[in-house]
Amino acid sequence: MAEERGSADRAPLSRGRVLRAAVALADASGASGASGASGADAISMRRLAQELGVVPMALYKHVANKEELLDGMVDMVVGEIARPAPGAGWKSAVRQQILSARSVLLQHRWAARVIESRTGPTPAVLAYLDSVIGTFRDGGLSADLTHHVMHALGSRLLGFSQELFDTGRSTPPPSTPGGSAPDLAGAYPRVAEIAAAAAHDADSAVGGGCDDRFEFEFALDLLLDGIERLHHRGWTSASP
Amino acid sequence: MAEERGSADRAPLSRGRVLRAAVALADASGASGASGASGADAISMRRLAQELGVVPMALYKHVANKEELLDGMVDMVVGEIARPAPGAGWKSAVRQQILSARSVLLQHRWAARVIESRTGPTPAVLAYLDSVIGTFRDGGLSADLTHHVMHALGSRLLGFSQELFDTGRSTPPPSTPGGSAPDLAGAYPRVAEIAAAAAHDADSAVGGGCDDRFEFEFALDLLLDGIERLHHRGWTSASP
DNA sequence: CTTGCCGAGTGTACGCCGTACACCTAGGGT
DNA sequence: ACCCTAGGTGTACGGCGTACACTCGGCAAG
Numbered sequence: 001m002a003e004e005r006g007s008a009d010r011a012p013l014s015r016g017r018v019l020r021a022a023v024a025l026a027d028a029s030g031a032s033g034a035s036g037a038s039g040a041d042a043i044s045m046r047r048l049a050q051e052l053g054v055v056p057m058a059l060y061k062h063v064a065n066k067e068e069l070l071d072g073m074v075d076m077v078v079g080e081i082a083r084p085a086p087g088a089g090w091k092s093a094v095r096q097q098i099l100s101a102r103s104v105l106l107q108h109r110w111a112a113r114v115i116e117s118r119t120g121p122t123p124a125v126l127a128y129l130d131s132v133i134g135t136f137r138d139g140g141l142s143a144d145l146t147h148h149v150m151h152a153l154g155s156r157l158l159g160f161s162q163e164l165f166d167t168g169r170s171t172p173p174p175s176t177p178g179g180s181a182p183d184l185a186g187a188y189p190r191v192a193e194i195a196a197a198a199a200h201d202a203d204s205a206v207g208g209g210c211d212d213r214f215e216f217e218f219a220l221d222l223l224l225d226g227i228e229r230l231h232h233r234g235w236t237s238a239s240p
Numbered sequence: 241m242a243e244e245r246g247s248a249d250r251a252p253l254s255r256g257r258v259l260r261a262a263v264a265l266a267d268a269s270g271a272s273g274a275s276g277a278s279g280a281d282a283i284s285m286r287r288l289a290q291e292l293g294v295v296p297m298a299l300y301k302h303v304a305n306k307e308e309l310l311d312g313m314v315d316m317v318v319g320e321i322a323r324p325a326p327g328a329g330w331k332s333a334v335r336q337q338i339l340s341a342r343s344v345l346l347q348h349r350w351a352a353r354v355i356e357s358r359t360g361p362t363p364a365v366l367a368y369l370d371s372v373i374g375t376f377r378d379g380g381l382s383a384d385l386t387h388h389v390m391h392a393l394g395s396r397l398l399g400f401s402q403e404l405f406d407t408g409r410s411t412p413p414p415s416t417p418g419g420s421a422p423d424l425a426g427a428y429p430r431v432a433e434i435a436a437a438a439a440h441d442a443d444s445a446v447g448g449g450c451d452d453r454f455e456f457e458f459a460l461d462l463l464l465d466g467i468e469r470l471h472h473r474g475w476t477s478a479s480p
Numbered sequence: 481c482t483t484g485c486c487g488a489g490t491g492t493a494c495g496c497c498g499t500a501c502a503c504c505t506a507g508g509g510t
Numbered sequence: 511a512c513c514c515t516a517g518g519t520g521t522a523c524g525g526c527g528t529a530c531a532c533t534c535g536g537c538a539a540g
Contacts, residue, residue: 013488045527057528058489066527116356121405126428129404133430147437151450152459154402162394162402164369165361188366190373197387210391219392222466223459230462253517285498297499298518306498 013054015062019072025051026073026110039110040117043070070114075124077111078158080104083131090139091224097132098220102159112160125158132157141231148237149227156223161216253294255302259312265291266313266350279350280357283310310354315364317351318398320344323371330379331464337372338460342399352400365398372397381471388477389467396463401456 011017022043029042036042045066049056063069082100084093105111121129129150136146156162185192198210233239262283269282276282285306289296303309322340324333345351361369369390376386396402425432438450473479 044525046525055490057491057530060528061488113356116353119406123427125404126431130428130430133434137430137433143433143437147434147450148455148458150434151403151455152462154459155404156402157404160402162396162400163391164365164395164397166359187363188370190370190377191366193377193383194373194387194390197383210387215388215391218388219394219463222392222463222470226462226466284496286496295519297501297520300499301517 013052013058013062015072018048018052018059018062018069019076021052022048022069022073023076023108026114027108030109040113043073043110043114045069071118071122074111074115074118075122077104077108077115078122078124078128080107081128081158084135090135090141091228093135093139094132095220095224097135098153098157098159099217100159101128101157102161102216105159115158115160116155129157141227142236144236145227145231152227153223156220161212162219253292253298253302255312258288258292258299258302258309259316261292262288262309262313263316263348266354267348270349280353283313283350283354285309311358311362314351314355314358315362317344317348317355318362318364318368320347321368321398324375330375330381331468333375333379334372335460335464337375338393338397338399339457340399341368341397342401342456345399355398355400356395369397381467382476384476385467385471392467393463396460401452402459 025048026039026043029036030039036047045059046056048069049059052059059069063072081097081104084097084100086093088096133146133150136149137143141149150157154160154162265288266279266283269276270279276287285299286296288309289299292299299309303312321337321344324337324340326333328336373386373390376389377383381389390397394400394402
């Protein structure tokens with residue numbers, strides 16, 4: 001069974017193989033040089049079938065439809081998130097867990113958009129949430145507080161940045177691309193001022209954007225610190 | 241010019257009319273009864289053209305392509321967000337502003353997904369951000385802190401819930417739809433426990449979901465309180 | 481060995497999508 | 511009278527997801 005030979009690999013095709021190929025295809029299509037859509041757009045049944053050396057309809061013997069394919073891809077990615085080291089307190093355990101989720105998302109840049117497009121939870125996501133909830137509960141947080149805290153963290157639990165526009169790359173999508181740059185500084189002076197504050201230390205980011213990692217941890221710690229305070233205060237759903 | 245008559249309105253078609261019709265179409269296609277996709281999926285050039293009694297290609301005389309159409313729709317929705325009452329302090333002003341943004345998003349349920357799909361900022365979004373930044377700065381927050389705070393709030397500024405899966409409606413997307421319900425309670429006991437805590441007070445939500453408004457304000461206040469504390473402490477980018 | 485089944489892979493076809501391109505046509509400035 | 515142009519049209523192309531009928535190979539039952 002462990003025999004997959006030759007150039008045109010004719011391994012018998014299975015749900016696992018389909019899903020793995022789909023993830024690989026999406027990974028490989030990030031910022032494609034030519035001939036292909038990038039990221040999530042690259043995932044089409046036809047393209048995936050071609051990648052597997054198979055006719056498109058063959059895939060439907062292993063996944064019900066494209067939605068289920070995407071669900072499977074999400075589960076595959078979420079399954080990559082490392083489980084936390086058991087020693088630390090709930091706060092640093094959750095922190096570490098979420099940062100680990102973020103690092104997985106950074107390795108699969110298409111995944112954020114795909115996860116956003118899902119309407120219901122997939123098994124791996126539920127298992128992940130279950131584990132995070134366990135960390136909170138074992139840390140002593142009440143079920144009540146934990147419930148609201150899970151909502152408050154929301155997609156950040158999976159490493160989402162929740163940026164408004166995907167960071168970096170600012171200038172020309174809306175108006176004239178060839179014109180000068182009076183737009184930002186002139187029409188939106190406050191935005192310009194704040195954007196200028198981004199140039200504080202050009203250390204981690206590749207190009208002109210903000211320090212994404214710093215921003216992510218800033219927001220995360222803001223939330224975790226707030227949660228800790230509520231916990232110490234014995235917060236419940238009825239409080240001033 | 242101000243004469244639009246008759247049943248089959250033959251007003252000359254303009255960018256504004258196209259955009260307005262697109263927003264109306266998307267609004268009307270939320271939870272469609274029959275014959276149509278719901279929400280964001282309902283927005284297709286062909287469908288929109290049909291709605292306007294026109295051939296699809298006619299639209300391209302007023303918008304460059306579908307991306308620009310979506311940008312325009314976003315601007316239209318963001319433009320609906322009420323400007324804040326000028327009296328109050330920065331904290332309640334921002335709070336009120338964000339809740340107002342949320343109420344707009346709730347009136348255009350398709351908008352969240354569309355905004356998420358945009359890659360760059362549109363003019364109305366920039367103007368909105370400019371206004372929020374102004375509130376922070378006028379409230380005395382440093383440019384440095386305001387910068388990070390804007391990142392931390394992220395899409396929540398526009399009223400996004402940032403839920404992991406769009407809330408309510410839990411059960412059957414992943415596994416067998418006809419089976420019993422041992423899945424959740426059995427396989428994910430912590431999730432079940434936390435979900436049970438959702439049944440605290442069934443007041444505001446329509447059906448079985450959580451109290452979305454409460455969750456939203458909980459998270460928002462968690463962030464705003466944290467921001468306030470950092471501000472009072474004189475936080476800067478270098479601090480323990 | 482024959483027979484029949486059954487599941488994996490195939491081929492064709494449909495309806496939808498965005499949009500490039502050539503065309504027409506009515507209205508207005510010269 | 512002229513042509514120019516802006517706005518609307520018709521046709522067509524390539525890509526998408528997927529329904530449906532099929533073929534073909536291996537395998538259990540007879």
